[in-house]
């Protein structure tokens with residue numbers, strides 16, 4: 287079993303458990319591959335999360351730099367240990383603007399002996415975080431003219447700039463904008479404009495099928511998916527969506543099925559853990575999703591062969607019969623005792 291994406295409280299403010307504890311859990315669960323992928327530092331105080339702000343932004347930005355250096359050192363030490371789990375080190379890139387995209391390239395170059403790949407992610411739209419809380423997400427919606435269609439268009443346009451520039455091996459949580467599509471937010475199905483729930487064309491945002499409603503969104507998503515396939519990028523099925531009580535992991539079924547229809551699309555699996563309880567979280571549900579909803583035959587994973595990163599795959603049938611699942615259930619039951 288594999289996970290291509292994780293964090294820890296040692297190196298990110300919203301983490302839950304230490305990197306050592308997360309690593310120990312991944313080993314205990316008998317993961318074959320577990321990727322350690324802390325966030326790259328952000329350069330501009332406007333992208334700091336509320337929980338990172340102390341009032342002295344130069345110090346806050348320096349803290350991010352210091353933590354990232356600490357992560358590189360610590361993860362390198364872990365990698366050298368003789369575990370049955372293989373650890374691959376990467377970084378989760380912030381695709382928020384061109385300056386950060388250029389900086390991501392620079393970081394990958396400067397630390398090429400440690401960082402073996404990157405996850406290309408978008409956490410901000412028009413400078414506002416869309417994954418922090420409902421309030422911030424609503425602010426992002428407001429900046430997009432209180433129009434959900436526009437928010438999603440802006441997200442995919444910025445994602446395209448990031449993937450074009452960086453060609454990240456893994457594309458993180460492809461449709462993260464879904465996280466706070468709340469059932470309390472209503473939109474006009476035609477225009478995407480936020481409306482009162484009494485509006486005749488009102489639809490609650492949590493139920494919006496972006497692809498069916500808006501052909502522009504579909505074509506931008508399709509463009510991005512085709513581009514990812516063209517350079518050999520991998521789309522992660524990220525179970526943090528399920529952990530955060532969405533119906534599906536990222537990408538949700540409409541985008542996952544759209545991606546599957548594109549020749550060359552390859553999916554990998556990630557838990558995006560921030561704590562011990564997140565390691566392998568909802569992998570049983572994700573397996574059902576992969577098997578029954580997207581109906582994939584194969585799942586891909588990255589591999590480190592003498593320092594070179596490659597991509598391999600396993601059939602979903604073989605994945606289902608891995609001894610991992612016996613261990614998985616035992617470890618989860620151990621948790622609830």
Ligand SMILES: [Zn+2]
Nearest residue numbers: 378407458459
């Ligand atoms: Zn992320």
Ligand SMILES: [Zn+2]
Nearest residue numbers: 291293378558
């Ligand atoms: Zn992450």
